[in-house]
Amino acid sequence: xxxxxxxxxxxxxxxxxxxxxxxxxxxxxxxxxxxxxxxxxxxxxxxxxxxxxxxxxxxxxxxxxxxxxxxxxxxxxxxxxxxxxxxxxxxxxxxxxxxxxxxxxxxxxxxxxxxxxxxxxxxxxxxxxxxxxxxx
Ligand code: CMP
Numbered sequence: 357x358x359x360x361x362x363x364x365x366x367x368x369x370x371x372x373x374x375x376x377x378x379x380x381x382x383x384x385x386x387x388x389x390x391x392x393x394x395x396x397x398x399x400x401x402x403x404x405x406x407x408x409x410x411x412x413x414x415x416x417x418x419x420x421x422x423x424x425x426x427x428x429x430x431x432x433x434x435x436x437x438x439x440x441x442x443x444x445x446x447x448x449x450x451x452x453x454x455x456x457x458x459x460x461x462x463x464x465x466x467x468x469x470x471x472x473x474x475x476x477x478x479x480x481x482x483x484x485x486x487x488x489x490x491x492x
C-alpha cells in the first residue's frame with residue numbers, strides 16, 4: 357500500500373466542497389488514515405514549496421495558501437501516489453479531465469483546490485513534514 361500527502365487548499369474550505377472531495381476519495385476506495393485542519397505559515401510554505409520559492413508566482417501562491425485553514429490528509433491505497441494525481445487532475449484545470457477533482461471544481465491554476473504528492477520521494481518528505489513535524 358502506498359501513502360500520499362493531500363492538502364485541500366483554502367478555496368476548498370471556503371467553497372464548502374470538502375465533503376464532496378472526501379466522498380470522491382472514498383468512492384475511489386482510498387483510505388484516509390490521517391486528517392487535520394491546519395493554518396499554514398510562511399515557514400511551512402517555504403519548506404513545502406521549496407522548488408517554487410524563486411518563481412514569480414510564489415508570493416501570490418503563499419498568500420492564497422495562508423488565506424484560511426487547509427485540510428491535510430494522508431491517503432492510502434494501491435498505487436496511491438500516481439493514482440491520486442490522476443484523481444486530482446492537471447495543475448491547470450483547463451487541462452484537467454472532467455471527472456477529476458480539479459476538472460470538476462477548479463477554474464484557474466492559481467487556485468486549484470487540492471495538492472497531492474507528485475512522487476514517492478515527495479510523499480515521504482511531505483508526510484514527514486506535515487504529519488511528524490520532521491524536516492529532511
Ligand atoms: P500545485 O501543483 O499543488 O503546486 C504548485 C502550485 O502553485 C500549484 O498547485 C498552483 O496552486 C500554484 N501556481 C500558481 N501559479 C502557478 C503557475 N503559473 N504555474 C504553476 N503553478 C502555479
